[in-house]
Amino acid sequence: MAEQLVTLNDVAEAAGVSLSTASKALNGTDRISVATREHVRDTALRLGFRHNALARSFARGRSQTIGVLTHRASNPFSRVVLASTATELGAREQAMLLYDARFGEADMDESILQLRARRIDGVIVVGTGTSHATPSITDRFDVPVVYAFTFTEEPADVIVTADDVRIGRTAAARLLATGRRRIAHITATADDEAVQRRMAGASAVLAEAGLEWAADVRYGRWHEGWGEQAAGDLLDEVPDLDAIFCGSDAIARGAERGLRTAGRRVPDDVALIGVDNWEQLMYDQSSQRHLTTVEVGLEQIGRLAARQLLDPEREPGIRFVDPQLVIAQTA
């Protein structure tokens, strides 16, 4: 069995002071001489004493627990944000109470009551991306609320999220920098705000270079099969196409298969760039990368959201994380 936990009594006894003095020395709640405080603290350190965090948080009325609300923790991107949120919270001694699939649904009221009964110190709402706005629930809580990997339409909310316009700009700039001029775009549905902003960012960079898309933007789904089909269609329409910006890595993987099936070499004939950096997310590979892509910054979103929540100086508004270009073999 484990050794017994060192109690405050043990510290007081070993330091030769009263329990009350030991408590004052360690909690800094009353006047006490510097010498005594240091003596008690040294003793506590030597014995391996730790405050009973449960008793301490009860006394303070704080649970050192953060409620996390999410639509679906198993969304592959949300999961990255969740893990980095939990890691950052843990590094700051905050526990995470995860309420999955209870956000935006019928039992939302129940979830909020439960979270408040638990006396959580704050709430992080983890979304499933920037495709659509999330309803603001900030005014349902007395504690701070931060939104991660989503956005709301409430200007007073604190939001940490992906910068889709800069993602689009970064992808297009890379294709131009490698000398490509006949560039197409395969992406998901047109009513998706992430689709719109990535496309707008890339279009702006093309326009700045005096270019337009080489073919109409192909709107479809965030799926590999869609990328394969659309790449084939694009080649039929624009046989001398020299690059494709794909709205996601899944689409890019499919597009690559479509290009190869049509006898095109990647990147010699047609360059490809995606978005997500899934080789890193999924394979954990930092060497021998294949797909050139733009990293959204999901881990950073989770980390910054946790820091914002715990920062008493937090201010309302949207904080975008910077996307990163990841150069590999395809562009």
Place this chain on the structure above:
Amino acid sequence: MAEQLVTLNDVAEAAGVSLSTASKALNGTDRISVATREHVRDTALRLGFRHNALARSFARGRSQTIGVLTHRASNPFSRVVLASTATELGAREQAMLLYDARFGEADMDESILQLRARRIDGVIVVGTGTSHATPSITDRFDVPVVYAFTFTEEPADVIVTADDVRIGRTAAARLLATGRRRIAHITATADDEAVQRRMAGASAVLAEAGLEWAADVRYGRWHEGWGEQAAGDLLDEVPDLDAIFCGSDAIARGAERGLRTAGRRVPDDVALIGVDNWEQLMYDQSSQRHLTTVEVGLEQIGRLAARQLLDPEREPGIRFVDPQLVIAQTA
């Protein structure tokens, strides 16, 4: 601002009973008439009263918080286990305090002291896979410890993990079922226990069909680039190869590129099967799948580990989750 939380006082007042009676009715700690108990409970329900969980857990000496120790929360596979662990714990009103990268390192002692000071109710150790054994730390805690997605060499430990032998058996059986007979294996390093067990499982199925590997097993890395290189080498040695079992989906993706570069059709000439089901993990695709693979069951591992920890009837030993064959286009 949010409405005020309903207090026990509010309930007592609305029910017309004393605070003490209301407390007894809701906590079941003393004799009280059934009629009064039901009346108070109905009143509490009507008012939306929830126990102050913090006060309740302090009274019980329980934190409703589970400590989770991991080597590296950003490992793509561990992250899936972590997210499903957090989801299952959250569904049971347990918070998760994540200690990342503090397991097996110099500051392990410090982490254990901190976790114990926090009065956690249990510990889940989330590993990074079944490649190597994890040191047992069960006897460092007075609370239950469960290991997820790893294994220890301590028979008394409670472990929930991947069944690599059955993963290998499932992959080989699928290739045989599709009529393949000249089957090769590309995998990671030979000293990796997951590599050994997947290979052993597949070899046993081949032997049961009177077959051997069509070429020496290719040992390398869990990388896409390795798969591409090894597939080319295999074709040089065995030009009429008709299937490859790849130790992971990353290896399989690279192998597919190597086969196509060598002019082979997949699956017409050479079938491919991987392990991990990353299209589901990463793209969240359940339709239009490409790679045939074996799903390890990571979400189930996290869920079962959380359930084991909270189950007072838990028994020592290893619980393997069942792998699932995921049939797509390549085999």
